[in-house]
C-alpha cells in the first residue's frame with residue numbers, strides 16, 4: 001500500500017480546511033468492517049515490531065498527540081492501537097487541569113518535561129493544544145495570551161523535530177450526535193458512570209465554539225514538521241485503523257534498525 005492510501009486524513013501545511021467539510025463517518029472510507037479489522041490487527045503487529053527496532057536503535061523518538069471532544073475516543077484509541085507494544089518502550093501522559101506549580105510556568109513547561117526520550121514512543125492524551133482550546137473557549141486567559149500560542153507551539157514543535165522527534169497529531173473527529181449517543185450510553189450503563197461528568201455536559205453546550213477553536217488550531221498548527229490528521233472517528237473500528245496506518249507509515253519512513261554488534265559475533269559459543 002502506498003503512502004497516500006495510508007495517510008488520507010493528513011492535512012497539508014498552507015492548505016486551510018473547514019472542519020464541517022471533513023467526515024466524521026469512517027464507513028465511507030472503508031466499506032468492509034471485517035477487512036478493516038483484519039488490516040488493523042496486522043498493522044498493529046507491525047507497529048509492535050517497529051517499536052522494538054526504535055527502542056533497539058535508541059535514537060529517534062516518536063510523539064503521538066491525541067485531541068478530541070469529550071467521548072471522542074482518546075482512551076479507546078490508546079488502549080487498542082498500542083495493545084501489544086512493549087510497555088517499557090512507551091510512555092503515555094494524560095494532561096489534566098494544570099496544577100499550581102504548572103501554572104507558575106509557561107504553558108509548554110509541563111509538555112517539554114513529558115517528551116519521549118531516545119528510542120521511546122510518547123503518547124499524549126490531551127496536550128499543549130488544550131491551551132488554545134479549553135482555555136480559549138472558557139476564556140481562562142485573554143486572547144492576547146492564547147493567540148500568540150499558535151506560533152509558540154509551531155516553534156516549539158520545530159525544535160523537537162529538529163532534535164530527532166517525529167511528531168504525529170491526531171484530532172479524533174466525532175459528530176455532535178455521536179457524542180450524544182456516547183454520553184447517553186455512559187448514563188445507561190452503571191459500569192460507565194465513572195466516565196460521566198456534568199462538566200462534559202457544560203462543554204457540550206459550547207460545541208460550536210469548540211469547533212471554531214479546533215478548526216483554527218488545525219489551520220494554524222499544521223506544519224511540515226508536525227502535521228495534523230483529522231480522523232473520522234464515529235466508527236471506532238475505522239478510527240483505530242486510520243490512526244494505526246498513519247503511525248506505521250511514519251515508522252516505515254523512519255525505518256529504525258537494530259544496531260550492529262560491537263564485534264563480530266559469528267561462531268561465538270557461550271560456555
Ligand code: ADP
Pocket residue numbers: 070094095096097098125126127130131134135
Ligand atoms: P479526560 O476527559 O481527558 O479523560 P479528565 O476528565 O480528568 O480526563 O479531564 C481533564 C480535563 O483537564 C479536561 O476537562 C481538560 O479540558 C482539562 N485540561 C487539560 N489541559 C488543560 C489546560 N491547559 N487548561 C485548562 N484545562 C485543561
